[in-house]
Amino acid sequence: MTVSAEGPAGEAPPVRLDRATVRIGARTILSEASLTIPAGAFVGVLGPNGAGKTSLMRAILGIVPVTAGRISVFGRPAGRGRHDIGYMPQFHGRPVPRLDGRSFIAAALHGERWGLPCDWRPGRHRRHDAAEIDRVLDLVGAAHLARRPLDQLSGGERQRLLLAQALLGRPRLLLLDEPLASLDPLRAREVVALVQAIRSRLGIAVLFSTHDLNPLLGVMDMVLYVGRGAARLGPVDEVVTDPVLSALYGTRVEVIRGGGRIFVVTDG
Known part of the structure; x- marks a missing residue:
């Protein structure tokens, strides 16, 4: 692109x-x-x-x-x-057992824009809210998670729902x-x-x-x-170099390339 x-x-x-x-x-x-x-x-x-x-x-x-x-x-x-702006913060908290995937996303519509939701109950959101929830669930391929409890989801599945939250409002x-x-x-x-x-x-x-x-x-x-x-x-080829990263880290840095991967090695 x-x-x-x-x-x-x-x-x-x-x-x-x-x-x-x-x-x-x-x-x-x-x-x-x-x-x-x-x-x-x-x-x-x-x-x-x-x-x-x-x-x-x-x-x-x-x-x-x-x-x-x-x-x-x-x-x-x-x-x-x-x-x-859509923001997906680091998620450190434990999943809220009473929330399923759809409720988790719905809570962000009229609760906290970023992060854990405030109180939300099924049926409170309006019709266009329901359409917006369906839209972001579809975007992240998580329609099948809509009725699954958060505490029963894997880390990757929860990340999809957090990403769906970030996409609310068409950022x-x-x-x-x-x-x-x-x-x-x-x-x-x-x-x-x-x-x-x-x-x-x-x-x-x-x-x-x-x-x-x-x-x-x-x-x-x-x-x-x-x-x-x-x-x-x-x-990447201009920034991920020994001199640039050594200056940013404040110590000697060696950039090693091999097998299609890049490794950054520091003296400290």
């Missing part, structure tokens, strides 16, 4: 950072970072543990404020309540925070293929955070590496 910095008819790009600085307490997540996420791009977001991948996504959502500079989403300053940008966490390699490949199919079908931009870039090879258009307050965006 070809990507360009601007969308149709010169539309502003999904995400633009202009000398953006983001701090949480005394910790600097980004320092005067400037980059542009092109329209329709599939971007893998990587970096060492604690580098701030989640914080960057929360800054794009407007949850974490920008200390200096600017983060814009489709030409407007990042801020809460954006319906053109133009998807932020996926570690959707492969705790999945075995087969289920991880299935999730990546599903996200790629949805991206191609809807023509939306995707920021996909992960600790391992290998599942995204051949799918992502660009990689965004963050570390030590800096960010580097570009094609």
